[in-house]
Amino acid sequence: MEASKRERCVRPQRAARGQKEKRTTAQKVVLWVVFGIFVLYAVSLLIPFLWLLLNSFKTRLEFSAGVVSGNGGLSFPAEFDIANYYEALIGFRVRVGSGESASDVNLLGMFGYSILLTATTTFLEVFFSAATAYVMAKYDFPGKRFIFAMVLISMVVPIVGSLPVMYRFMGKIGLRNTLPGVWFVYVSGFGFGFLLMNAHFKGIPWTYAEAAQIDGASHFGIFFRIMLPMSVPQLLSLAIITAIGYWNDYATPKIYLPSMPTVAVGLDSLTKEIQKTSDYPLMFACMLVAIIPILVVFACFQKAIISNVVAGGIKG
Amino acid sequence: MENAKGKERKIRKRKYNLSAGAIVFICVLLAYPVIHFLITWVYINSQTIALSFTRYNPVVNDYQIPNDIFYNYKMWIDRFLHDERYSSILWNSALYIPVTCGITLPLSVVCSYFLYKDVPGKNFFKVIYFLPSILPVVVLTMAFRLGFDTFGWVNALLRAIGVENPPIWFGTKILTPAMIFFYCVWAGIGYNVVLLSGAMARIPRELVEVGRLEGINFTQEMTKVVIPLVWPTIVTLFTVGMNTVLTIYLQAYFLMGSAEGNFNTGTIAMYLFGNYSNQQQVPQLAAFGLLCSLIFVPFIFLGRKIMNHFFKEVDY
Incomplete structure (x- = not known):
């Protein structure tokens, strides 16, 4: 009975959504003009990468010849040679660190550092965001409002100038240039993930927990065995979006972990080194290799990523 | 007791x-x-x-409170007022407010509105426009800059349409900052569009239907129905946009290839990023950051307050 009532309410809404708006000719013209502008903007976003792709297969001489002829690299390579990609991934190295701890790292090594840093930090951030959000959403305790207010203030009020003090503090406690140090800087439990998970946990009925309590489950048991498994899709979505942020981040690993250059950090050094040799096709190959993992993840989880950004933005 | x-x-x-x-x-x-x-x-x-109220004493290798505890603040005020190198940092940073809030945000609202109005290929556009948000800034800035380099595809296209001497895009005092702002608009629209599209998708169709029955056109619908309903999201993006005055640096840093920058492209955050490791300068940098916060945070809150007065939040 309830279900059929709901159906009756939902159907007209769905029909309304499915129905195409009737538009005047002027409105149709406007939409097509806008479509043209949108296409141009989309092309402007794609062209730089297509240009990099085309030229990444060229030899240095071929690219230089194109530049001299004034075609701006807008020509197909004589041969689609992947030598630049091999060189970008394995061959070309940059020196990191100084003194005895100095070492040469290639892009493959940087991928390793990025994977290690991104995987561990994402796991910790998602776990602490979920734990904090669950407690704040489901328990009423003294100081809860104060904590919530402080978190919101810290998100809204921008205080700059603390970077040198934080850098000094990390050195003092011996966490500078260590992986746990970067975990400490990144993982807070109060951030975008907290807002997202807080809204999610608020939406889960407490009756699940009550049923488990009757069966003798503890508070930890309810959280780990019931609430977290029920939130796997949200946790995965959050993990993907958090991981992309950590993978792309430049400043934190650059400042706090210089001995382990991630792709974002190392790419900057790599391209600066390559520019000295004017081997631009190699540089283009490096840049493209660096974004392949992100593009693959985006292609696979595009809907989850966009919907989470939207949810986080609106709830935030 | x-x-x-x-x-x-x-x-x-x-x-x-x-x-x-x-x-x-x-x-x-x-x-x-x-x-x-x-x-x-x-x-x-x-x-x-x-x-921020101390000074570094090299004799004892520590920070000590000087006779004039406001020494650092007075020094920065003096520099901001009389030294063009430092006043330009404030000026450059402040210019990001009109760029993000006055250009990027309105363009994003218009783009989102037409995506909401089902412009052909809207899902494709959303995905493409979101790409800059998931790619590392280092790659995106380099891809952008290389295109505008003397050997890049932009100048080649300009030459092809008869422009004999295309400008050196990143080589003059006026054009260089303009190019950085152009980059920020070019790369910044997508994220806003995704958030605003999400907010617009939540608007009940019935509300828009009423307007349509009254015969309103696109402009009226956008300004009198859609924008008021998504106003909280616009205010959030406006606030984030205003915050860039204190936080933006990576774009200019990568486009100019150094923290110092050329042609006065330095910002508040870039100055801190370029000097964070100098422990002798910690007090000055702390005072610099706090003073900049004191200058700009009131404007950010004022801007948010003014924006909140335009439309009241509506639950739907």
Whole structure:
């Protein structure tokens, strides 16, 4: 009975959504003009990468010849040679660190550092965001409002100038240039993930927990065995979006972990080194290799990523 | 006395209805986030404030309070007023407010509106426009800059349409900052569009239908129906946009290839990023950051307050 009532309410809404708006000719013209502008903007976003792709297969001489002829690299390579990609991934190295701890790292090594840093930090951030959000959403305790207010203030009020003090503090406690140090800087439990998970946990009925309590489950048991498994899709979505942020981040690993250059950090050094040799096709190959993992993840989880950004933005 | 305290504790416990297990659970799960918050926000920021009133003494290798505790602040005020190198940092940073809030945000609103109006290929556009948000800034800035280089595809296209001497895009005092702002608009629209499209998708169709029955055109629908309904999201993006005055640096840093920058492209955050490791300068940098916050944060809050007055938040 309830279900059929709901159906009756939902159907007209769905029909309304499915129905195409009737538009005047002027409105149709406007939409097509806008479509043209949108296409141009989309092309402007794609062209730089297509240009990099085309030229990444060229030899240095071929690219230089194109530049001299004034075609701006807008020509197909004589041969689609992947030598630049091999060189970008394995061959070309940059020196990191100084003194005895100095070492040469290639892009493959940087991928390793990025994977290690991104995987561990994402796991910790998602776990602490979920734990904090669950407690704040489901328990009423003294100081809860104060904590919530402080978190919101810290998100809204921008205080700059603390970077040198934080850098000094990390050195003092011996966490500078260590992986746990970067975990400490990144993982807070109060951030975008907290807002997202807080809204999610608020939406889960407490009756699940009550049923488990009757069966003798503890508070930890309810959280780990019931609430977290029920939130796997949200946790995965959050993990993907958090991981992309950590993978792309430049400043934190650059400042706090210089001995382990991630792709974002190392790419900057790599391209600066390559520019000295004017081997631009190699540089283009490096840049493209660096974004392949992100593009693959985006292609696979595009809907989850966009919907989470939207949810986080609106709830935030 | 002991009894009274115990009673009070019992009353509080009953009010929150927390068992001993629940208290342990809350404490364990909130321990890390709260400690982290206390260290990285409360302690670091209070240290920043305290250190801003000190000066480095090389004799004792420590920070000491000088006779004039406002020395650092007076020094920065003097530099901002009389030294063009430093006043240009404030000026450059402030210019990001009209760029993000006056150009990127309105363009994003218009783009989102037409995506909401089902422009052909809207899902494709959303995905493409979101790409700059998921790619590392280092790659995106380099791809953009290389295109505008003397050997890049932009100049080649300009030459092809008859422009004999295309400008050196990143080589003049006026054009260089303009190109950085252009980059920020070019790369910044997508993220806003995704958030605004999400907010617009939540608008009940019935509300828009009423307007359509009254014969309103696209402009009227956008300004009188859609924008008021998504106003909270616009205000959030406006506030984030205003915050860039204190936080933006990577774009200019990568486009110019150094923290110093050329042609006066330095910003507040870039100055801090370029000097954070100089421990002798910590007091000056702390004062610099706090002074900049004191200058701009009131404007950010004022801007938000003014924006909130335009339309009232509506629940739908």
